[in-house]
Amino acid sequence: MPRSQRNDNSIDRTFTILADILLQIIPTTNREREAFTHYRDGMSAQSEGEYAEALQNYYKAMRLEIDPYDRSYILYNIGLTHTSNGEHTKALEYYFQALERNPFLPQALNNMAVIYPDRGEQAIEQGEPEASEAWFDQAAEYWKQAIALSPSNYIEAQNWLKVTRRFK
Template sequence: MKRLTSLLMLALTFVIFGCSSTDTGSKYDTSLYQGRPIDTLTQDPPPQSEVEAIQRGDAALNAGNIDLALYEYIRSLSFDNLAYKDQTLYTIGKIHLSRGNNDLAERALNMSINANPNNSKSLEQLGMFYASTGRVSESESFFLRAVNADQLRFSSQHTIQREDVSIGLIESLNTDRTSPGYAYMGLGVLSDVDNEYDIARAFYDKAGSILPFENKVLLNMGYSYYMSGDYTKASTFTQRALNREPDSEKAQNNMALIYLAQGYENRALNMFSRHLERPEALNNVGYFLMLKGKPERAIPYFQQAIDAKPSYYKLANENLDRALSEVRNKEIIITNN
């Protein structure tokens, strides 16, 4: 009888432990999780603290086990008196962004900011996310909030608002290598769009001091000078970007545009040809010449693009028709005058 009782107790024990190992997600809010079924992730005992769960998540992330990392970070949020909630939610948001899970990423980042309104990295990341989705006013708001939150870290008296921004104010802002460099860069891009080129470059200077190896800073600075018509400085910054990353298509395209603005059509064609087939490169040169109000210079490039690949290059035919039409319109205007 004792043996039977012991066996029953042992069986009951297995049932209880079996339930806890297969129902690992029952006590956690898994609404931020998306990945493999939770019960396939781990058979380890649950973490006993927020820090232990975060350490497990870090280890899984370093090992490339993203689903397990995500789950461990989520488990860290189930404890009381959390010390790292906003930072963990930021990491969860970044994981979802890397996977294209935009809704979950946005939710996690907003939860991070709710936990800590001055988490400059979460504010910056939301600004970048909204910029990538075309929500310009929201991106600007979060970039500004990120910069101002970072100033609080320095106990600085300086804050920045869109309506009273100035070069002097931008230069007075405190930064270090942990400051939100992409927020500064984003504010520079938005200033360029508003034709505030000097303001944009002051923001890029700040971004460059925080992110000295980020090629986008050089590209944006070069493009800012290109947009304002200073092609010499545009060429200097863009060439520096090309020297760092010779295979960067963005840098090659920007350099080609600068060459065209300077009248170096062959150089532009060669630059486009680094990453495009020759018909596409020829069409690009013609297209940008046409945009610059030089349809007569564009026509030979469209004709060469068509000759190089007549069955493929429908676009070059359409652009050629447009260029010929613009040339005729110019001739009519000259004749009438």
């Protein structure tokens, strides 16, 4: 049984009902409906911490979805799931792919930037101060791009940029 038919959460159930109504009203193909159903089921599984199930649904949605904009959000969520699993290298790959299809995803830029300071800290621990600075500088660049796209968001990132004197 698809996840969308077994949600116990009232918010998920409400979202599912509204999404189903929209799919009936908006002219879409069966393929697009199926892609959206898998995407929606992936988001539901992800919100419940069922990451393997979320990834299965996202990959099914990717095989069906042809619209680059919609694919960017699927890729972003795959990246988010890998981030939640601690698989940062994989996550970065998917965030990059999402941005290739939709360069206006500040949340992908932010999530990429969040990974880089951790790598900078690891470089410090390994006695590699030059590598550390490169990681921090790259984080700053991604945060600056995210802030440019969404100026009222990412206040913590703006503070980090100011504290580290990387905000120009």
